Ligand SMILES: Nc1ncnc2c1ncn2[C@@H]1O[C@H](COP(=O)(O)OP(=O)(O)O)[C@@H](O)[C@H]1O
């Protein structure tokens with residue numbers, strides 16, 4: 001099955017996984033390859049409030065962010081033919097898990113903690129959940145969060161460096177499901 005045949009299935013493709021595993025980067029490329037619209041949920045939330053995610057957390061609080069995250073995701077799940085990249089905390093909410101799993105194909109991007117660690121300096125400033133945490137505390141969160149990603153339709157390992165290769169792997173493994 002090739003990219004075109006995969007794109008004939010109209011269900012949304014949703015990428016989940018821990019902060020920094022590459023959901024936004026890979027999602028954009030998967031969408032381009034499948035000629036679908038790409039939606040980054042964090043970006044949609046930022047557009048709604050007119051400020052970056054870190055400011056939403058600091059000024060309005062995490063609860064406000066999570067409520068908006070739920071309504072934005074629910075509303076995109078009513079649509080078709082999109083590739084959605086979720087924030088790493090979205091699957092903490094049962095309502096989000098169930099709406100995604102029932103309407104769309106959920107793909108869990110997996111990355112080892114050893115590889116993830118190398119990205120901390122690139123992501124720390126824009127991820128309020130990581131700020132002020134020691135490496136040990138980050139590892140604890142990383143490990144604990146894996147439980148929330150347990151329900152998915154497909155897991156793809158993303159230890160590879162080249163995002164293009166990862167995006168094509170996601171499509172190829174996804175094609176085997178169909
Ligand atoms: N395959 C990869 N190898 C190395 N770095 C990557 C890879 N994919 C993404 N990155 C980098 O990791 C950081 C987080 O990527 P991002 O796509 O924003 O992740 P997420 O959306 O899962 O939080 C960015 O700085 C990005 O450039």
Ligand SMILES: O=C(O)C1=C[C@@H](OP(=O)(O)O)[C@@H](O)[C@H](O)C1
Nearest residue numbers: 018019020087088089127128129
């Ligand atoms: O895991 C989390 O709680 C979060 C992950 C972030 O998205 P990414 O997974 O794209 O970094 C973003 O939604 C916010 O900072 C909270």
Ligand SMILES: [Mg+2]
Nearest residue numbers: 023024085086
């Ligand atoms: Mg992202």
